[in-house]
Amino acid sequence: MITVSVPPAIDSIALEARIASRADVRLVPWALQGPPSVPARELDAVVLPFHTTSATPNPGYVGPTELAALATAESVRLVQLLSIGAEGVAAHLPPAAALCNAVGVMERQTAELAVTLVLASQRDLAGFVRRASTGTDRWDNRRTPGLAGARVLLVGHGGIGSLVERMLEPFGVAVTRVAGSERTLPDGRAVHGPDALPALAADADVVVVTLPLTTRTRGLIGAEVLAAMPDRALLVNVGRGPVVDTAALLVELRAGRLRAALDVTDPEPLPDDHELWALDDVIVTPHVGGNTELMPRLLLDLVADQLVRLDRGLPLENTVEEPR
The missing domain is CATH 3.40.50.720 (NAD(P)-binding Rossmann-like Domain)
Structure with a gap:
């Protein structure tokens, strides 16, 4: 079984339904504001909230202060983004974590x-x-x-x-x-x-x-x-x-x-x-390029497929190669 933190932007019930028959996954909430709901060492993957490099992020986003919390989850093997852009994340990755973006969604x-x-x-x-x-x-x-x-x-x-x-x-x-x-x-x-x-x-x-x-x-x-x-x-x-x-x-x-x-x-x-x-x-317009009613479903499909790959030991998709 793998343990995965998911942010409020992801419907955990819908995600679990997409994964249930395909992989053994435990979903726990974590918006990177405060410690995760389980010990950080138990996390295998983090689905990151929408992020920004701004020190004053939009509601529902996390900025550099929150991203720094990633480093506490040293056992994480996957950090999955909900966006195409990956700026500002690589510096906070746990040592063994792959960084993957949401290419194909937006x-x-x-x-x-x-x-x-x-x-x-x-x-x-x-x-x-x-x-x-x-x-x-x-x-x-x-x-x-x-x-x-x-x-x-x-x-x-x-x-x-x-x-x-x-x-x-x-x-x-x-x-x-x-x-x-x-x-x-x-x-x-x-x-x-x-x-x-x-x-x-x-x-x-x-x-x-x-x-x-x-x-x-x-x-x-x-x-x-x-x-x-x-x-x-x-x-x-x-x-x-x-x-x-x-x-x-x-x-x-x-x-x-x-x-x-x-x-x-x-x-x-x-x-x-x-x-x-x-x-x-x-x-x-307030940074709404990908934000249509289609986006949540596409994100759920992407995250579910990635978690199945992680659980089965298959190669991850949309890996971002950025210097740490």
């Missing part, structure tokens, strides 16, 4: 939100709703930039970025791709390296960021890239907030030169008095 929903933000911004839905609610210029049937035929730069071409590209195909957009390294896709499409970003941004109507946060991506979308973007171009970020330099972005937004649609921000959560909330050409 990519489609996050790509869906990215395209939603692009469409909403390119057709200025927020502006039309705002004028309708205030009663000012309600029938201002002016032209908007639109998406059809636009030049789109995808910054990140993993699971989310590649899905965004597929979802954009019907709009006849011209897509350029940037990822962590230069490569050619099997069908011959080019993926540029990050050094090409400023030059490519200069020719983009829309820039969509889907990158995870690493030491290499932090601040990647900074003053140089933002200044290179054409006037009134749109920046969309559904990756991680610190990939974009918020201070540099605010300079461009205050001047009215760029527009933005952000599902992730730096800082996060975004304070109520932050300037981003008040700017007309900015849409902010």
